Amino acid sequence: xxxxxxxxxxxxxxxxxxxxxxxxxxxxxxxxxxxxxxxxxxxxxxxxxxxxxxxxxxxxxxxxxxxxxxxxxxxxxxxxxxxxxxxxxxxxxxxxxxxxxxxxxxxxxxxxxxxxxxxxxxxxxxxxxxxxxxxxxxxxxxxxxxxxxxxxxxxxxxxxxxxxxxxxxxxxxxxxxxxxxxxxxxxxxxxxxxxxxxxxxxxxxxxxxxxxxxxxxxxxxxxxxxxxxxxxxxxxxxxxxxxxxxxxxxxxxxxxxxxxxxxxxxxxxxxxxxxxxxxxxxxxxxxxxxxxxxxxxxxxxxxxxxxxxxxxxxxxxxxxxxxxxxxxxxxxxxxxxxxxxxxxxxxxxxxxxxxxxxxxxxxxxxxxxxxxxxxxxxxxxxxxxxxxxxxxxxxxxxxxxxxxxxxxxxxxxxxxxxxxxxxxxxxxxxxxxxxxxxxxxxxxxxxxxxxxxxxxxxxxxx
Ligand code: URA
Numbered sequence: 135x136x137x138x139x140x141x142x143x144x145x146x147x148x149x150x151x152x153x154x155x156x157x158x159x160x161x162x163x164x165x166x167x168x169x170x171x172x173x174x175x176x177x178x179x180x181x182x183x184x185x186x187x188x189x190x191x192x193x194x195x196x197x198x199x200x201x202x203x204x205x206x207x208x209x210x211x212x213x214x215x216x217x218x219x220x221x222x223x224x225x226x227x228x229x230x231x232x233x234x235x236x237x238x239x240x241x242x243x244x245x246x247x248x249x250x251x252x253x254x255x256x257x258x259x260x261x262x263x264x265x266x267x268x269x270x271x272x273x274x275x276x277x278x279x280x281x282x283x284x285x286x287x288x289x290x291x292x293x294x295x296x297x298x299x300x301x302x303x304x305x306x307x308x309x310x311x312x313x314x315x316x317x318x319x320x321x322x323x324x325x326x327x328x329x330x331x332x333x334x335x336x337x338x339x340x341x342x343x344x345x346x347x348x349x350x351x352x353x354x355x356x357x358x359x360x361x362x363x364x365x366x367x368x369x370x371x372x373x374x375x376x377x378x379x380x381x382x383x384x385x386x387x388x389x390x391x392x393x394x395x396x397x398x399x400x401x402x403x404x405x406x407x408x409x410x411x412x413x414x415x416x417x418x419x420x421x422x423x424x425x426x427x428x429x430x431x432x433x434x435x436x437x438x439x440x441x442x443x444x445x446x447x448x449x450x451x452x453x454x455x456x457x458x459x460x461x462x463x464x465x466x467x468x469x470x471x472x473x474x475x476x477x478x479x480x481x482x483x484x485x486x487x488x489x490x491x492x493x494x495x496x497x498x499x500x501x502x503x504x505x506x507x508x509x510x511x512x513x514x515x516x517x518x519x520x521x522x523x524x525x526x527x528x529x530x531x532x533x534x535x536x537x538x539x540x541x542x543x544x545x546x547x548x549x550x551x552x553x554x555x556x557x558x559x560x561x562x563x564x565x566x567x568x569x570x571x572x573x574x575x576x577x578x579x580x581x582x583x584x585x586x587x588x589x590x591x592x593x594x595x596x
Contacts (some may be wrong), residue, residue, distance in 0.1 A: 135159050135160075135162075135163045135168055135169075136155065136159055137155070137156050137159045137160070139160060139163060139168075139169045139170075139173045139177075140173070142156050142159070142160050142177070143173060143176045143177050143180055146177065146180040146181060146184055146186075147176075147180040147183075147184065148184075149184045151186075151187055151189070151190060152186075152190055152193075154189075154193040154197075157190060157193045157194045157197050158193070158197040158200075160177065160197075161194065161197035161198055161200075161201050161312045162197070162201055162312070164201070164311075164312045164315050164316060165201035165202065165307075165311040165312045165315070171315070171319055171525065174315060174316055174319045175319050175323045175325070178316065178319060178320050178323060178325035178328075178331060179323065179325055181325075181328055181330060181331055182324075182325045182327070182328045182331075185328065185329075185330060186328075186330035188372075190330065191329075191330045191333055191334065191372065191376065192376055192379070192380075194330065194333075194334040195333055195334045195337050195338045195341070195376050195380070196338075196341075196380070197312070198310065198312045198313050198316075198334050198335070198338035199310070199338040199341040199342055199380075201310065201311050201312035201313075202306075202307070202308045202309050202310055202311045202312075202342065203288040203308050203309060203342070204341070204342050204344065205259065205288060205291075205292060205342060205343055205344040206224075206344050207224050207225070207226050207230050207257070207292075207344050208224060208225035208226070209225065209226065209227075210225040210226060210227045223293075223296070224292045224296055226257050226295075226296060228255045228256050228257055228438070229256050229257070229346040229347060229436035229437060229438055230256070230257045230258075230259065230343070230344060230345050230346045231251060231256045231257070231258060231345060231346060231347045231348070231349075231432055231433075231435075231436045232248075232258055232259065232260050232340055232343060232345050232348055232349075233247055233248075233251075233260075233348070233349045233350070233351060233428050233429075233432065234260075234262075234336050234339070234340060234348070234350055234351070235350075235351040235352075235353065236332060236336070236350070236351065236352050236353050236358065236359050236360065236366075236369065237266050237267070237269030237270075237271075237326075237353065237358070237359050238269055238270075238353045238357055238358060238391040238394075238395055238508075239268065239269060239270065239357045239391065239394045239395070239399045239508050239509075239511055239512040239515070240270070240394035240395045240396030240397070240398060240399040240404065240418075240421075240538065241269065241270060241351075241353070241391075241395045241396070242270075242275065242395070242396050242404040242405075242407055242408050242411075242421065243351065243395070243421065243424055243425055243428065244260060244262060244272045244302065245272065245275060245276075245404070245405065245408035245412075245465070246408050246411045246412050246425055246461065246465075247425050247428060247429050248260055248300045248302060248465075248468075249299075249300055249412065249455075249461040249462070249464035249465040249468065250425070250429055250452050250455045250456065250461040250464075251300070251429060251432065251433070252298065252299030252300040252461075252464045252468075253299070253455035253458075253460040253461040253463070253464050254429075254433055254438060254448075254451045254452060254455055255438060256299070256433070256436060256438055257295050257296070257299055257300070258295070258299065258300040258301075259291065259292070259295045259300075259301060259343040259344070259345075260272075260300065260301070260302040260303070260343070261303055261304070261305060261309060261310060261339040261340070261342060261343055262302055262303070262304060262339075263304065263305070263313075263317050263335070263339075264304070264317070264318070264321070264522075265321065265516070265520070265521040265522065265529070266317065266320065266321050266326055266359075267320075267321060267324075267326045267327075267359065267512075268357075268509050268512030268513045268515075268516060268521070269357075269359065269512055270399060270400075270401070270404065270512070270515070270520075270521075272302060273302075273304040274401045274520075274521075274529060274531070275401045275402075275404050275405055275408075276302060276405075276472075277401070277531065278401040278402040278405055278486055278487065278531030278532075279405060279469060279474045279475070279478060279485060279486065280474065280475065280485055281472075281473040281474045281475060282469060282472045282473055282474040283472055283473040284302070284303055284304040284472070285303065285304055285306045286301070286303050286306070286309075286472075287306075287308065288308055288309060291303050291309070294468065294471045294472065297471065298464060298467045298468050298471050299464055300464055300468050301468060301471070301472065302468070302472075305317065305339065309342060310338060310339050310342050312338075313334075313335050313338060313339055316331070316334075316335065317335060318525040318526060319525055320335075321521075321522060321525065322522055322523055322524055322525055326359055327359050327360070329360075329365075329368065329369045329372055330372075332359065332369060332373075333369070333372050333373050333376055336350070336373060337373050337376050337377050337380070337382075337384075340377065340382060340384075341377075341380055341382055345382050346383065346436050346437075347382075347383045347384075347432060347435045347436035348377055348382055348383070348384045348385075348432075349384075349385060349386065349387065349428045349431060349432040349435070350370065350373055350374070350377075350384065350385070350386035350387070351386070351387055351389055351424065351428060352366050352367075352369055352370040352373070352386050352387070352388045352389070352595075353366065353388075353389055353390075353391040354366035354367075354388055354389070354390060354391060354592065355390045355391040355392030355393075355508065356391070356392050356507055356508050356509055357391040357392060357393075357394065357507075357508025357509050357511070357512060358391040361509075363388070363592070366388050367388060367593070367595065370386035370388050370595040371595055373386060374386050374595050374596065383435060383436075385431070385435060385594060385595060385596045386594070386595040386596075387424070387427060387428055387431070387591060387592075387593075387594055387595075388592045388593050388594075388595065389424055389590055389591055389592060390420075390588055390589065390590045390591075390592055391508060392505065392506075392508060392588065393420060393506065393508065393540060393541055393587060394506075394508055394511060394538050395418065395420055395421050395424060395590075396418045396421050396538075397416075397418050397536060397537060397538055398534060398535060398536040398537075398538065399511060399512065399515050399534050399535045399538065400515050400518075400520050400531075400532075400533055400534010400535060400536070400558060401520055401529070401531040401532075401534065402486040402487055402488070402531045402532050402534075403534045403535070403536050403558060404534075405482070405486055406482055406483075406486060408465075409462075409465075409478070409479055409482050411425075411456075412456065412461055412462040412465055412479070413459075413462050413479060414456055414457060414459075420587070420590040423590050423591055424590060424591070425452075426449060426452055426453075427591050429448070429449075429452045430445055430448040430449040430452060431445075431448075431594070433448035433451065433452070434448050439451070462479055465479070466478060466479050486531070486532075487531055487532040488532055488558070489530075489532040489533050489534075489558035489559055489560060490559075490560065490561075491557075491558070491559045491560070491561060491562050491564075491565045492556055492557070492558050492559075492565075493556065493557045493559065493562075493565040493566070493569055494537075494549070494553040494555075494556050494557075495553055495554045495555050495556070495557055495569040495572045495573055496545070496546065496547050496548065496549070496551065496553050496554065497545040497546055497547055497551075497554055497573070497576065497578060498547055498573065499546070499547055499578075500544075500545070500546040500547070500551070500581045501544075501545060501546070501578030501579060501580060501581055501583075502542060502543065502544055502545070502578060502579045502580070502581065502582070502583045502584075502585050503539050503540065503541050503542065503543045503545060503554070503576055503577070503578060503579075503585070504541065504577050504578055504579040504583070504585045505541060505576075505577040506541075506575050506576050506577065507574075507575040507576075508575075510571060510574070510575040511535060511538070511555075511572065511575050513571070514535065514557075514568045514571045514572055514575070515533065515534050515535060517564075517567070517568065517571070518530070518533040518534065518557070518558075518559050518560070518564055518568050519533050519560060519564075520533045520534050530560055532558060532560075533558050533559055533560060533564075534558050535555045535556065535557060535558070535568075535572065536555065536556045536558065537553060537555055537556045538554070538555045539552055539553070539554045539555065539576070540587065541585055541586070541587040541588075542584075542585045542586060542587060544581065545576075545578070546581075554572055554573060554576050555572050557569050557572060
């Protein structure tokens, strides 16, 4: 390194702008291990307090992208535009697309939308992350599937994308290595909530994947990293601009996270819910709204559907991918190709671990759910062992919450009423601690009150 890590950290701590060379040096030092975990934490906290400028944000994002291999794809077929330097074995006959969320609770969108997009003729090289702070992570969810290997070499990753249409992997020593270490440290040091670091994490991973189009799901509300809507909008604007300026057509949906997005929150529990969705089982209405809006707009953005009826045609293709079973088949083939069981969809309970204690949580008195502290629900899952308190710690895939009551549900104290949730825990004591937190996280209106959920789709940023 040309610049000492402590000099870079001090400069940022004291509120000065870092040069492109300094940011690149630090990012590459994170990747090659010459910057320590303590220095990563200090840097992230300095950025959290002092923030980074628009110019630093772009330099940081490009440095994180360049810390490992950047993928490229060739285009086969009519209208093909051969990409310089692309191995012919990675020629694809459709657009390369992806989605990424800023993180939520019960945010299992990627597990169904990825296979749905692949079933609609696009290719989805998804580089995802583990749980971050109180939010769940796609990689932790997939690792609850026995045998599923999330860390592939770039060539193996590209091979699965080419053959199956989708592969979901994590950051590795060669794929976005700076984000791999930064992400793990930010998770446990209260440094997630900085727009520049989020942009550098999300947009960099997507630039690595060589996309033709990207949709971002920027969450707002009490369960989001950016709780306040204007902060979420500013983050969306920032990521969309950095993505577009780097040559990757990018847009964002700002969506509400003041209710969990699914019936469950927890790794194996969310995989069960994704399988149910993909196999035409019950679908959480808010989850379905987000999956379909992101998916349909992305299929239009990447040119898969065009003309005046493009949006309804894209939506109907997505729905057909569920009713025909083709999205489920893509998911099954991906799990198989990544080392998981070939018959996961037919027998999920044979493979996904279940917690020994399942405890229903009831309200203290009759009422109607009028709101909830979603961040507290997310922390309950972490406390149960479904997330981490130190970088790289093992998690328990089986724990979490299921049957989460939605806003407007009538609940009560007796076992004949709807519970607020079911707690899945490793021990009775942990279940009871979590049950108390879950009960405290809900707010109620009087019995019989009519309470409606707020809209989940808030606005689009292009
Ligand atoms: N997802 C990411 O990959 N990075 C973040 O910083 C937040 C969500």
